Amino acid sequence: MGMESDMEIDPLDQHGTKRTAEEPEPQEHPRPKKIKALDPDVVNKIAAGEIIVAPMHALKELIENAVDAGSTSIEVLIKEGGLKLLQITDNGHGIDRDDLPILCERFTTSKLKEFEDLTSIGTYGFRGEALASISHIAHLTVTTKTAGSSCAWRAHYGDGKLIPAKPGQSSAPKATAGRGGTQITVEDLFYNVPTRRRAFRSASEEYAKILDVVGRYAVHCSGVAFSCRKHGDSGVSISTPASASIVERIRQIHGSAVANELVEFKAEDTKYGFRASGYATNANYHVKKTVILLFINHRSVESTVVKRAVEQTYSSFLPKGGHPFVYLDLEIEPNRVDVNVHPTKREVNFLNEDEIIELICTEIRSKLAEVDSSRTFLTQSLLPGIQTIETLHREQDASQTETTTRTSKGHATPKTPAATKRPYENNLVRTDSKVRKITAMLAPSIPSNDPTNPDLPPDSTTQPTPLDTTLQYETTNRQPLKIALSSVKSLRAAVRAEMHTTLTETFAAHTYVGLVDSRRRLAAIQSGVKLYLIDYGLTCSEFFYQIGLTDFGNFGLIRLDPPPKLVDLLKIGADAEREEQLSASADKTEAESIFANAPDAIAETLIARREMLNEYFSLQISDEGDLLTIPLLLKGYLPALAKLPRFLLRLGPFVDWSCEEGCFRTFLRELAAFYTPEQLPVPERKVAAEEGVGSVPARVDGEEDEEEDAFVEARRAQMLRMLEYVVFPAMRARLVATSRLLRGVVEVADLKGLYRVFERC
Template sequence: MELPRIRPLDEAVVNRIAAGEIVLAPSSALKEMLENSIDAGASSIDVACKDGGLKLLQITDNGSGIAKEDLAIVCERFTTSKLRKFEDLQHISTYGFRGEALASISHIAHLSVITKTADDSCAWKCLYKAGKVDPPLSQPQAVAGKDGTTITVEDLFFNFPSRLNSLRSPSEEYAKILDVVSRYAVHTTGVGFTCKKYGTTANDITIRANVTQKERIRAIYGSSVASDLLEFSVEPEPSFGLSKCSGYVTNVNFDNKKSIAPIFFINGRLVTCDPLRRALQQTYNSYLPKGHKPFVYLSLELDSTNVDVNVHPTKREVRFLFEDEIVDHISAKLAEVLSNVDVSRTFLTQQLLPSPKRVATNQEIVSSAPKKARPLPTLSQYKRPSEHKLVRTDFSQSTISTYLPQQSKIETSFTEGTQRTKVKLKSIFELKHETEQKVDKRLLEIFSRLTFIGVVDSLKRLMCFQYDVNLFMADYGCLCYELFYQIGLSDFSNFGTLRLSQPVSIDQLLVENGLDHGKDTVVSVFVEMKDMLLEYFSIEIDTEQPEDPRIVTLPLLAKGYVPDLGKLALFVFRCGTKVNWDDEKECLGGIIQQLALLYVPGAKEDDAEIASTLETVICPLLKSRFLPSSDLKPDVVEIANLPGLYKVFERC
């Protein structure tokens, strides 16, 4: 067999690979162009998008523009006005420097540039394809235009279908674009920003050039953030190369459970810095109520010779010397600032559940401040209750602690004597009412008096049971789904617990089961909503290590029955990606549906094992707690009855 020879890749392939490393999504393309506009000295930058930036992404600035003579090579790789030799990287003070941004975009989109310098009598327009002026040998076209540059990107990833299919919905991609513009708008004083959907008149972001940083934060993140801001600064540490660190952070009264990613700029460059983020979060954990998240914006100026800006294709990360010392220095200063202002606190008191005729209100009590009314928190603003209310029990379950033989990793636990919580959530009432409206009286009579006969086929999940003189065959998978869904509604906020002997890492669980696409979204949902999951569903999430949350307990829906933990990864993934967390009714109902799917017995070859579970656990519950709907009629089939058999025998 002839060995394959090593050959150089085609230049077009090389360029598209490089483009895929730099332009990950419309927001990353916008980031590169924003930086070019700021480097050009613009005082006004306008962004317009269509379909989340995939159909059209346009950025207009009033900067210095591009010389007509440079338009021929502006989209070729490694063409830049900011770098001459490699040593210049040690003193780089601009955003872009490698000359890859426009080149990369031109290989995966249709790119056009309209630009005018102060010395030009008119503007010049060029179209680009694969880094070259399109069509070849054409000259820039004279057009009307103002000083500055307008770059239009159309049909992004049109020749990169795998990347295009992996992107989120247009609305989510547009949200990422707004986030990028917001972060630069907060940091870049002296520059005005606007961002809107193409074709609309209203701007989603409008920041004037002369607005202060605090007012920029107010305009973008709201008064709730701006009213609790503290101006933050750190003393220089020349021995570590830290010449300046300043910004804004929220105080100890900031009431927020929605995570806002911290904004870090190092030497004017927007970056992520996980060590600094973790250190600041740990500092805040000592001052904020559990589950509350701060807002942080910091701008660091370091000795440029200590910073390596060329470690990531998108320049999203940087490396710098004395990282640990600088992080410790900043977090220590933050702890000092928070302790100095921790002289008054805001406390919320509320009735946990509203009555049908009266809606409860909150009272905000602040030392030496008047009371003011606040509306009852929504699901996304869920407030953790007192510790003694965290354990929920089923009144019919006795006090035991047992290890089940079929799942040695699970421990079941109950607490005797705890009164059931009365659930008054309107959404749960509505879900129960919808279930009751679908009840089929004939099926209800059949299941209330059934006698289990045996398993017909455990792979197809078919069983036989008897009612009166009739023999039925049913899909017990469908029955179990409806049964456990109804148990989830009736025992809502009163579940027993299944405690894992070893907490399970959500991240590792998803990766090991091939469900790592969308993993970060799933993990963030479980961390953000962990208090609600514990209170309502007895799902305890351990966030002692914030970057690696773990599942500690699961709800117990049926005494003596443990679900197949092989489906735990799918349960976690579907809860994070399929449940609508923005609507209370859809959220609670969706989680209960996923719990029901988790508890449905899987297809097994061991008929004896599943028969025992059906006879001792499932069928008694079907008789005592099940409200069968008319939708189950196709899944319950009468296969014989005694009068019919007599007639057959008579004919024989």
């Protein structure tokens, strides 16, 4: 009975149901469903839905075809947001009568013959899917006339084929009157896809998107006149003449407020095979949403990477919440671009994306800095007798006026714009410390051959410190490697998945305040009106790990001259580890045996993998076991070479050599730990002085202590400059703050909170 009761099925149990004895047994192996080929009509509608998502996408394809046809005038007519009527008329070279029968068949094009032609394609539409897709979801009419034709030809299309204009008539193209060029009329878009058609909320919203597309190409396509209007309206929404300059086109489409604040920028690099030009607004203009007109090889595309980089560039120039307007024309060698990655060609991939974007943003930043003097700030009256550089220059001018004289004597007050309201002091944010700090105006105390300041002029009056070296930076013509390893991509995706958005924005907009404690590795930064205490040891560890992933396979080199023996360095690291283990471990014999054999075993491991270490990590080891180079992660930053032996020693037991992803992750973590700034001790004499001890007892090795203290102080001074001018600026531009960094960031002051405290006093 007990066994039977255990086998009974509870009727309330959701994992099983009762059945009577008369019910048939269920089939143990159900037959799988047959795989069938889709009907061609279904295939074509699916393809059309991928390419033509909205009327704006159909218009974009048609505009690109018109520009490819050599048009100098393009007219667009819209009815009900493009769903009822979308017509584009150009004066290009037209379409031959013999090509009209296959005009709307899929994959018919005049731009490609072989697949290899994709590596040199320089035109807009090239896959031959735009007109085919439109013909499957709309009624399409094409009227065209070439220069050698005596008349125009009109053809009607449906489902990619010629169809008669009316039932019973011939489907062949018919002769008609018309001007040179092509007119394409799209009627009743998505008439046979009712679900897609019902998804559009309003005609005015779709018309606004169409105006955005026309406006983008109207700005970019110099020498082409554009016009766009609604059906039934006498006036036009957009009208740009063919002779208008880019600035004038921006003025007509985006307004004078944008056009009056534009600065031109250009960037070019033959190494990366690109040339960029464009216009960006200066610091006097800002809006609530970033507007970027991005064209890559003359195709309007979108890029979140470019948008984020531009916004970070402007974060130093615009107030919080302000965003710029940027028009960027980027031309890249066709063999470096993969345009065939998106059905609508809205996205493209190209080589050296990060490097190219960084060069462009650097050029924009320099242009903004040049015109930054035109910004308007609230100022206060100068004290009597105070002179500025501007007034001194005016005094030297022979044509100075009476007003200039009064200003030079300190009697004039800079005018404040009347329309500007004075903000509350608790909302003011100080300017960038790199501009305002007086130390930035003084000559550095580090000679020109210091690796953290390679561009400084030599100063014969400065005395070299124990940390000064003769390192010099050299550039090579080696092309950067395009890393497509799935393991590296997985590690990069893991970092992005752990990103903390608020903390990332805090670092992206921060201002470095100063080093607080080099022993506990604490620094202060300001973001907005808040002051934070940062554990820069923890932050640098994550930052250098991310640099290792970003620049994987493309690290710089730090050459060691003369190159030390790898085994000797490992023995130094093993001796240091052994001393720590002996002081903490009771079993000294076991510790001695472990560290006696470790250097040779680890050296064999690294030498056996020297080709991989050189290719991916720039860690070069000769056949004889000499350590030639170590990786350079950040130009201007020199890691503590005293940590090199222990770093090499840890590559043996702490790197997972058994799998690819584990090996890359653990190696880069160890490399980041090596690059993380070390904890610098406080000199004993300084500690004694702070504790009130009258004098430090004299010791035999007193001179060595003084020399060690001098070395530590020199390293601290060097670390202070590297953190302020190299590490934290690089974090501002590149750090993706992950959630694990939250424990290393503490808010210590809030300006608004401090004002509340002072108000109660």
